[in-house]
Amino acid sequence: MIEISHVNKWYGPSFQVLKDCTTSVAKGEVVVVCGPSGSGKSTLIKCVNALEPFQEGQIILDGIKVNDPKTDLPKLRARVGMVFQHFELFPHLRIIENLCLAQEKVLGRSHDEAVAKGDKLLERVGMKAHANKYPAELSGGQQQRVAIARALAMDPIAMLFDEPTSALDPEMISEVLDVMVDLAHEGMTMMVVTHEMGFASKVANRVIFMDKGEIVEDAQKTDFFGSPRSERAQKFLSKILSH
């Protein structure tokens, strides 16, 4: 589904954020990307739907080359959902309008169709009662659940999560993770940048460990948690699992 091969990216002439990154996410697979901050994991996931450009290598999404200038990027992006660290709901629109806008403007669904779909998804993430509120009236956890519903409203073939729980208060993390676990169990293809190792051990198929722009480890979940091969991954795991 997602094929990342030999991706190199530089900021400016000398600072390399991604170094020869190669990996893939198969259909129905859940891949967790972890690593210390500044390791390039967010940058990598943003390259997948071309929110970040990169200079070398290629990414193929469902058979379509992302970094081909001829690719219709808006059309391609509409097919992969993305959830951001800071939710990025549209503050001037009501919750239901947040869910309907792209359905109508991008997919060309009728307003009624979009609202019906939106209602269904809000129900699913437990936010139906808040459909007519504005994002600022919701808690962080609620906003993030709406953001997931907004992405799902586009019927995506895969979902990208960029640190979806990093900006949340601890007591709100689980309500968002629950939604994500459900999604994984339903067979959604997911690429998730997160530090939530509990989530990784529960639903991930594979875990990718990045450090300093490199993919240091790319292993099956059990191998990763059982015996990470690289020293850097061992160090990272001991740091975040020790407490």
Place this chain on the structure above:
Amino acid sequence: MFGNLDFDVIRRSLPYLFLDGMSFTLMLTGLSALGGLIFGTLIALMRLSSYKLLGRIAGLYVDFMRSLPLVLVIFWFYFLVPYIGQWLTGASRPIRVGAFTSSLVTFIMFEAAYFSEIMRAGIQSISKGQPAAASALGLTYSQSMRYIVLPQAFRNMLPVLLTQTIVLFQDTSLVYVLSIPDFLGAASKVAQRDGRLVEMYLFAALVYFVISCLASYGVRRLQARIAIVR
């Protein structure tokens, strides 16, 4: 000292002052603000565009307009537009442009420079995550601007835009240099006809003062309301 003043001249000229003068002033203010906002937004988008040349052109335009006294631009346009029109259309004589059209075009172009700076600040105040989220949903650049970025920028900047419009309302009085009977022009005509300069100019000042003050008060109220909604 007010013994020989005749304030009845104001009462007698009220219909002329307001039906002719003030309606012209308000129409010029409203249309200039609207046109200035539309062109200003386009200029702001040009300045923020990733095409360097577009940004350069827009920047030059804004600097140019802001470096000229408004009176000069009004004059300039009034006397030049007929010839530019002649040159553009290839007519044999300078085309006739009414004083209203000429001053409207002037104010729109002049205000566009100021509104563009306000809109630019408004667009830049929107976090990068918003257009990113819009793109991630598949919206194109223009859809993202139209539905996500500009509505928020406009809302954030509304108080500043309205304050600028109040300044514009006062600035429209400069069209008196073209002998156009806007509110001040009308007052001035009556003043000179009846030899009642003190009364008429006092009254004109009072009217500008009251309208601008009320409008400023309205803007402050609005600002407080917007602050709550956010």
